[in-house]
Every structure is written in C-alpha cells, then in structure tokens.
Amino acid sequence: MGIFLNFMAPPIFFLVLSFLLIPASTHLQSNEQGYISLLLSDKGIDFAKDVLIKRAVSSMIPLQLPDIEKHVKIPVLGKVHVVLSNITINSVIVASSSVETGETGIVLVASGATADLTMNWRYSYKSWIVVISDSGDASVKVKDMEVGLTVGLKEQDGTLNLSLLDCGCYVKDISIKLDGGASWLYQVVVEAFEGPIGSAVENAISKKIKEGISKLDSRLQSLPKQVSVDHVSAMNVTFTDKPVLSNSSIEIDISGLFMARDKVLIPSYYYKGLRASDSSNCPAKMIGISLHENVFNTAAVVYFNAGYMHWTVDRFPNQSLLNTTTWRFIYPQLYKKYPNDEMNLNISLTSPLVIRIVENDLNATIYLDVTINVLDADEVIPVACVSLCR
Numbered sequence: 001m002g003i004f005l006n007f008m009a010p011p012i013f014f015l016v017l018s019f020l021l022i023p024a025s026t027h028l029q030s031n032e033q034g035y036i037s038l039l040l041s042d043k044g045i046d047f048a049k050d051v052l053i054k055r056a057v058s059s060m061i062p063l064q065l066p067d068i069e070k071h072v073k074i075p076v077l078g079k080v081h082v083v084l085s086n087i088t089i090n091s092v093i094v095a096s097s098s099v100e101t102g103e104t105g106i107v108l109v110a111s112g113a114t115a116d117l118t119m120n121w122r123y124s125y126k127s128w129i130v131v132i133s134d135s136g137d138a139s140v141k142v143k144d145m146e147v148g149l150t151v152g153l154k155e156q157d158g159t160l161n162l163s164l165l166d167c168g169c170y171v172k173d174i175s176i177k178l179d180g181g182a183s184w185l186y187q188v189v190v191e192a193f194e195g196p197i198g199s200a201v202e203n204a205i206s207k208k209i210k211e212g213i214s215k216l217d218s219r220l221q222s223l224p225k226q227v228s229v230d231h232v233s234a235m236n237v238t239f240t241d242k243p244v245l246s247n248s249s250i251e252i253d254i255s256g257l258f259m260a261r262d263k264v265l266i267p268s269y270y271y272k273g274l275r276a277s278d279s280s281n282c283p284a285k286m287i288g289i290s291l292h293e294n295v296f297n298t299a300a301v302v303y304f305n306a307g308y309m310h311w312t313v314d315r316f317p318n319q320s321l322l323n324t325t326t327w328r329f330i331y332p333q334l335y336k337k338y339p340n341d342e343m344n345l346n347i348s349l350t351s352p353l354v355i356r357i358v359e360n361d362l363n364a365t366i367y368l369d370v371t372i373n374v375l376d377a378d379e380v381i382p383v384a385c386v387s388l389c390r
Helices: 011-019 042-060 183-221 293-305 332-337
Strands: 036-041 068-074 078-093 096-102 105-126 131-156 159-170 173-179 226-228 233-236 249-254 258-260 287-291 310-313 342-349 354-358 361-365 367-376 379-389
Touching: 036 042, 042 078, 042 096, 042 105, 042 183, 042 249, 068 183, 078 183, 105 183, 131 183, 159 183, 173 183, 233 293, 258 293, 287 293, 293 354
Parallel strands: none
Antiparallel strands: 036 249, 036 287, 068 078, 078 105, 096 105, 105 131, 131 159, 131 173, 226 233, 233 258, 310 342, 342 367, 354 361, 367 379
C-alpha cells in the first residue's frame, strides 16, 4: 500500500519502511564494532599497477638530466674537452610489468623499458698553436631498462603510511646517434660517455621514483579522517589496523562508523568487539567491500538522535481512510465525537532500528509507535496509539 507525505521525506524513511517487510528478528545484543573492509584483489592490484606506471611516466616526462663533461685523450690531438648538455628523456615505453604483494611489502617491476633522449654536444681543443671546436645534436635510445621498487604500507595514527624500502633502475644497452661532427668523435662519445649517460638515466629515474613515493605518502597522510554524509551525520574513515598483504590481495580496514556532526554521543556498545565478514564465496573482482552490521546500526543511532525517525502521514491513495466518516461503522464512537473530521498518522520509532547481517540475508528489528490523530478545528487530538515491533 502506497503512502504519500505532505513533505519530501528523507531517504531514511523509505529505508525504515522497507525493513517492515523483513521478517521480525530478536533484539541484537551488540558487542561488536562496525567497520568497512576494502579488499583489492589481484585483478585490482594489476589495474592499480598499470594506472600507477602510466601516471608515473607521464609525470616525469620530459626529464632533464645534469650535464656531463669529460677530458678525453685523443691520439695525435691529445686531451679534448667534451660536454654533453640539455640531456632530456622525452619518452619512456614500458614493455611489461609485474607486481607482487606479501608480508615484506609491495614489489613492482617494470621490464624491457625503452627511453628516447636528446642532447647537445660540443668539444674543444686548445693548444698554443691552434683552437679546434665543434658542436651539434645527438639522439640516444636506452634499451632493456628495468625499474624496480619495494614499498611498505602500514597504519599509523588512523592514516596509511607509505614508505620506500628499496628502489633501483638498471640500464642494459644504449645506442647513440650523433648529428654532425668528425667521424672520430662518434667513437669517443660512445666509449667515454655510454656509461655516464646510463648512470645519469638510472639516477634521474630513481630520484623521480623517490619523489613520487614521497608525494603519494603525503597525499595519504592528508586524507580526511571523517567524511560528511549530510548535515546530520559524518562517517569515520580512519584506518583501524595494519593492511593485510597476501600473495593475491591487499585488505584495508577503516572504521566506517557513523557519527553525529553535532557530537551527540552514540552508545558505547556499538564500538565494542570486531568480527570480520566472510567474503570467501565472492567471485573474483577488482575491489571487494565488506560492511559490518554496526555500520548500519551507528547510522540508525545518529538519525534517531537527530529526530529523523518521525513522520506525519496525511495522504493515502485512498484519502477517505483519513476521515472519521469512513470509520463510522467500525468505530462509531469516534465518528460521533468527531464527525467528518480529517485524520493523520504520526509514526515514530521509539528506539533506533537494529540491523543484523546473516548469511544471504539482512534482518532488522524496529520498535515504533503509530499514533492516530483527529484534526478537529485547530487542534490535533490523539485518539489511538499502536505500538509495533517488526
């Protein structure tokens, strides 16, 4: 049977009405703490890994490397001063990547990566007789590069702490192409600068990774510890325990309990104990979310204390039911005392609804009073009250 209200009812009203259709259950003697568990499966970890690598590459490109200079001994000429400047990594392509999780942390490896660089070169030779110099451009391709890092994840004061445990970048092969210059210069640059260029790439990428992990940790530290749901309630989103890292998933627990924004206290029994929900039968997904029953129970307490578990119903699909004339044969005394008067219903929960999650089901216990009022002139006169437990 439909019910029409004389105001826009909050969504919690329809939630309560839906619970009336759930079979009655016994009162919950709660000694458990509500929480929300987030489970990132191996599929979710792979997806996060791919996103992280893509964003890491886009954030570091273009990457400027420090200048490299050397005095190189050349037959006949002697020592030649060679400088490589404006060394820039313009692109990085990762061929494959993998991620492993375990008690020691999260290990991410990018393999078979290539990088394209550009740079300027110049050399000069001075003697008491002659001065020789030249300059030009060059392109460098770094091949078979491997980047690896290990990070630790832990809970600290209600936030997540991300720390870099190990990091490394390894360049296996470099090819250099000079534009311009004497033929002898090519061999000089290859022999003298192949190693320094590789080291510069390794150091620059490792430094960027360290900076990126530090920024990511700062963002985690700045996450709010509570999130406003509406003008009545907020959710406690502090992290409650050390993340669980297995070989196929990462599990993170947050409090998830509701609280009143005006600091109205919630009974302490809603914060006691802890029981994990069983998600072993869930099919593999990227992200799994488990909600403990006390997440709902604390929400019920907040909205009950705020006075949101009270409704006035003055419209029905069959509006005649809210008139004493309809009841004259069923309740003649009412009609005799209040002939042809309008009526309304006052529905109020007498205590917060209690929700219990069982296997494949959701049970709720609701205690409410339904007061029947007669609208006689300017007076609202209660004529009957029915107490229900559902």
